[in-house]
Amino acid sequence: MLQTTAREIADLTGGSLVGGATGAETVTGAARIDSRAVTPGDLFAAFVGEHADGHDFVARALEDGAGTVLVSRDLGLPGVLVEDVREALSTLARAQLERARAENPDLVVLAVTGSAGKTGTKDLLGLVLSAAGETIAPVGSLNNELGLPLTVLGLQPTTRFLVLEMGARGIGHIAHLTAIARPDVSLVLNVGSAHLGEFGGVDAIARAKGELVEALAPEGRAVLNAEDRRVAAMASRTSAPVLDWGFWSGTLRGEDLDLDEDARLSFTLVVPEGLTALSGAPIPAGRFPVRPDLLGEHQAANVLAALTGALAAGVDPAAATAALDGARLASGQRMEVHRAGGALVVDDAYNANPDSMRHALKTLAHLGRSHRTIAVLGEMLELGDDAVRLHDEIGRLVVRLNIDHLIVVGDGAAPIHHGASLEGSFGGESEFVDTVEEAIAVLERTVMPGDVVLLKSSRDAGLRRIARPLVAHLERAGEPDPRADGGDHA
Structure with missing residues (x-):
């Protein structure tokens, strides 16, 4: 987190200081809901989950050096008492991101959604961006109302790129997440049959996923799959310029797609003349070889989407493709x-x-x-x-x-x-x-x-x-x- 005090946290979240907290207690680390991961300077949020109550571990977190704690019950220990810990984390994340943007105008927030492949694409995007600047792209699927604020609260003054994964189980879910963290670059991968039972149909899934591009400011960038008709149609739902991608159509193209005998993919990224990044700088044109260590033709779409997102954020295409040479996904159990x-x-x-x-x-x-x-x-x-x-x-x-x-x-x-x-x-x-x-x-x-x-x-x-x-x-x-x-x- 950006350095903040218990008093500032209480003021932002509508909470109160309890247990003898002075308000001067300082948080400089990350936000945690697992007390075992707490390091000195962290904020420990006593989240009440399905199998455990974080309030049972507040004392341990303070002993391990937590800067302060967020609680929804007064335990007589120093911390910030709030009505709802989850909502308080969302409010705090929104405020921290606004502050980070004010202090670091070069910060770029990228968000990824899709029915399939979003975690892998997030991993690949994080890998490419890390070669260009300090990047936050957490391992795993922290893509809901709890995981996303925890990711945002990892911001530091030197963070250059913040990569977020946004999932949805209904209409309005992504809109809620973008209200916490408005993206500068929105990537929509596909609209498929995941969660059909909850949405009631593929068109409803498309409406939900499209909320990601609706959140963009006019100076943002929408990165869309040109070969998924429901995704391509989202171009009409944003005021931001669109960079679309594909292997048969789209502005940025993948050509010469091939799988070797071990099903490892390779292709050539083709960047045309005349494209500009988020900053307004021109994106260098050319043909660039892409050789990750990933299995399956379907992974090529995730790679191409990640490269397009990175180029939109200002990464040079030669550097972006080089960063993926031999790359594997950071999040486990995905091929x-x-x-x-x-x-x-x-x-x-x-x-x-x-x-x-x-x-x-x-x-x-x-x-x-x-x-x-x-x-x-x-x-x-x-x-x-x-x-x-x-x-x-x-x-x-x-x-x-x-x-x-x-x-x-x-x-x-x-x-x-x-x-x-x-x-x-x-x-x-x-x-x-x-x-x-x-x-x-x-x-x-x-x-x-x-x-x-x-x-x-x-x-x-x-x-x-x-x-x-x-x-x-x-x-x-x-x-x-x-x-x-x-x-x-x-």
């Missing part, structure tokens, strides 16, 4: 690759919707040209009345892509198994198990050197718990038996 025991495990089990599931399976099929492929699939959550049909379609796609073996985990994902079985060409290649533990057991006796295993499901379906024990098993299996050679023989 995260593990090599163990001669096998390849692709962990994409943090999130799933029909679009991302199809992309991941197509990547697995590409790898299947020279390897045996195993897809381990779990439930895609929040699909509403279309859930059975959409899961069934994924099962049929597995067959059409000639995936060698399918393991379906959990009742919610059972239509994937049924769809694969009914497609007609599977003769026992599809297997249904009830639990993650059963899936691990099947994999431990099934996976062999040379195999490629894809783990894909929504986070709460539990497949995120498979990669670590599976990789550990493969590593043990790949170790030479010390009894096989090298000892004395009687």
Whole structure:
């Protein structure tokens, strides 16, 4: 945080000093809701969550050097008492960003949304921008009413770029987030079928995602996917100039897209003449090679979006593409690759919707040209009345892509198994198990050197718990038996 006192925090949030706090207590560090992460000078916010009450850890946070604490109950300890800790964090974040902009006119705030790929794009954007200046782009998906203010409250006087991820579970959610942190550059990746059950339809999802460009000032920049018609139509919802991108259409183009035998992507970024960045400076034109260490053709769209956002923020295209050479995503379980025991495990089990599931399976099929492929699939959550049909379609796609073996985990994902079985060409290649533990057991006796295993499901379906024990098993299996050679023989 920018340096501030307990008195200033109380005044901004409408709170009061309690527990003998003088108001002179100073915060210089980050805002935390996990007391275990508190370091001297931090602000500890006693958030009441589903499984823990932060008020139980206030004393520990103060002992570990917290500058002050935000509480909604007076514990008799020094701090700032507010009515609602979450709302107080949002108010404080808004004020801190306004102050940071006033003190540092070069600060650029970039925000990313989309039905799929927003966390990976945020990671890539942060990587590119970090090569050009001090950047905040947190690992993971801190994209809601709590995570976003915590990210903003990481601002320091020297911060040059602030990268935010904005998610939505309904109309008005992104508008609320942009009221906390108005972006200078808004990136909208796609409008797909994630959270269909909550929104009620794809058009409603488009209305919600478009709130990100509506928040832009006329001097901002909207970065839009030219090849998603719902995203492209958002150009009419902003007064800011638009930089659109694509592989077949768009102002900034990706050409010569290719996947090597290991499904690692590469392409050429083509920047035309006459484009200007947020500052008004010209963006150098030319052709620039892009060679990240990322799997799957679908990742190319995230890379191209991140590059376009970075160019809009003023990064030189040659420097931007160089920063991505060999790049991997900072946030785990997004097409995260593990090599163990001669096998390849692709962990994409943090999130799933029909679009991302199809992309991941197509990547697995590409790898299947020279390897045996195993897809381990779990439930895609929040699909509403279309859930059975959409899961069934994924099962049929597995067959059409000639995936060698399918393991379906959990009742919610059972239509994937049924769809694969009914497609007609599977003769026992599809297997249904009830639990993650059963899936691990099947994999431990099934996976062999040379195999490629894809783990894909929504986070709460539990497949995120498979990669670590599976990789550990493969590593043990790949170790030479010390009894096989090298000892004395009687």
